[in-house]
Amino acid sequence: MMDSGLFFADSNRQAQKATKNPSKKLGIYLFTLFSLAAILYGLYQRDNSYLSAEEGWGYILGIVGGGAMLLLGLYPLRKNLRFMHHWGPMHVWFKLHMMLGIIGPILVLYHCNFSLGSTNSNLALYSMLIVACSGLIGRYFFTKVHYGLYGQKVTLKGMRDKLKISKGNLGQQISLSPKVTLLIKKYERLMLKPQNFFIQFSFLPLTFLRSKWLCWRIKHKLKSDLKKQARKNNWDIEMLHNFINEVVLNLHEYFSCVKKTSQLSMFAKLFSIWHMLHLPLFFMLITMGIIHVVVVHMY
Ligand code: HEM
Structure with a gap:
C-alpha cells in the first residue's frame, strides 16, 4: 500500500514541525488561561475588593493599564514608520502588542473594579472593551491571511x-x-x-x-x-x-x-474591512481615555 x-523520510520534517509547535501552543494556552482566570477572579471578587480607582493600588493599576495600551501603539508605528524599521523583529513587536492589548484592559478592569461609574468613565471603558475585542477578531482574520501569526502574508x-x-x-x-x-x-x-x-x-x-x-x-x-x-x-x-x-x-x-x-x-476582504474599522476605534479609545483622565483630575 x-x-x-x-x-x-517525510516524518523528520513533520516531527520537527510537531516539536516546534507544542511549546508555543502551551505558552498561548497558559496566557489565555491566566487571563481568563484573572477576569473571572476579578468579577467574582468585585464586591469584596478593597481597590479604589482614585487612590493607592487601584489608581496605579489604571496608570499601568493605560500606559500598556499606549505602548502597544508602538507596533503599528514600528510597522509603518521608516526610521523604526530596524528596531527589532516585527514578530516580537506584534507579540508584545497582543499581550499588552490583553494585559492593559485587564489591569484597567481591576482599576474600575469591574463596575460602571460616571458617564465619561463608562465611555472610556466601553471604548477599551470594544477595541480589545476587535483586536481578538483581527487576530483571527490575521492568521487566515498569513502563514500563522508571525509568518509571511x-x-x-x-x-x-x-x-x-x-x-x-x-x-x-x-x-x-x-x-x-x-x-x-x-x-x-x-x-x-x-x-x-x-x-x-x-x-x-x-x-x-x-x-x-x-x-x-x-x-x-x-x-x-x-x-x-x-x-x-x-x-x-x-x-x-x-x-x-x-x-x-x-x-x-x-x-x-x-x-x-x-x-x-474572502478573509483578505474581511481583514481589510477590519483594518478600516479598527484604527478609528483606536483613536476613539485614545480620545475617551484623555477625556476620562482630564475630567477625573478636574473634579
Ligand atoms: C485595547 C487594546 C488594543 C488596542 C488599543 C489596539 C490597537 C491597535 C492598532 C492601533 C492597530 C493598527 C491598526 C492598523 O494598522 O490599521 C492594531 C492592529 C492589530 N491588533 Fe491591536 N489593539 C488592541 C488589542 C489587540 C489584541 C487583544 C489583539 C489580539 C490578541 C490585537 C491584534 C491586532 C492585530 C492582529 C492587528 C493587525 C496587525 C497587522 O495588520 O499588522 N490587538 N491594534
Whole structure:
C-alpha cells in the first residue's frame, strides 16, 4: 500500500514541525488561561475588593493599564514608520502588542473594579472593551491571511503550491483507497470553485462542519486500512503508530490547505474591512481615555 521509506523520510520534517509547535501552543494556552482566570477572579471578587480607582493600588493599576495600551501603539508605528524599521523583529513587536492589548484592559478592569461609574468613565471603558475585542477578531482574520501569526502574508499562488505538495504527500497514503480518493476529489472541487463573498461568508459554519466531518471520516477509513495492512505485513505496533501519525498529520495539513486556499480572498476582504474599522476605534479609545483622565483630575 505504501512505501515505508517515503513515510519515514517525510516524518523528520513533520516531527520537527510537531516539536516546534507544542511549546508555543502551551505558552498561548497558559496566557489565555491566566487571563481568563484573572477576569473571572476579578468579577467574582468585585464586591469584596478593597481597590479604589482614585487612590493607592487601584489608581496605579489604571496608570499601568493605560500606559500598556499606549505602548502597544508602538507596533503599528514600528510597522509603518521608516526610521523604526530596524528596531527589532516585527514578530516580537506584534507579540508584545497582543499581550499588552490583553494585559492593559485587564489591569484597567481591576482599576474600575469591574463596575460602571460616571458617564465619561463608562465611555472610556466601553471604548477599551470594544477595541480589545476587535483586536481578538483581527487576530483571527490575521492568521487566515498569513502563514500563522508571525509568518509571511499568504498569496494565492503560494497557497496553491503548498496545496500541491500537501496533496502529493497525501497521495501516497490514499492511493489504495478509491473511496477516499473520490471523497477528496469531490471536496476539493466544491471548495475551490469560485464563490461570491457573501455566500462564502454565510456558509462559513457549514463549511467548517463539513470539513471537520469529512476529515474525521477519511481519518477513520485510513486508520482502519492501515491496521489491516499492519496485520497482513506483520508491522510492529510502533511502526503502525508512526504510519498513523504521519497519515493524520498529512490529512490535517491537506484540509487546512484546501480551506485556506478557498477562503483566502474572502478573509483578505474581511481583514481589510477590519483594518478600516479598527484604527478609528483606536483613536476613539485614545480620545475617551484623555477625556476620562482630564475630567477625573478636574473634579
Ligand atoms: C485595547 C487594546 C488594543 C488596542 C488599543 C489596539 C490597537 C491597535 C492598532 C492601533 C492597530 C493598527 C491598526 C492598523 O494598522 O490599521 C492594531 C492592529 C492589530 N491588533 Fe491591536 N489593539 C488592541 C488589542 C489587540 C489584541 C487583544 C489583539 C489580539 C490578541 C490585537 C491584534 C491586532 C492585530 C492582529 C492587528 C493587525 C496587525 C497587522 O495588520 O499588522 N490587538 N491594534
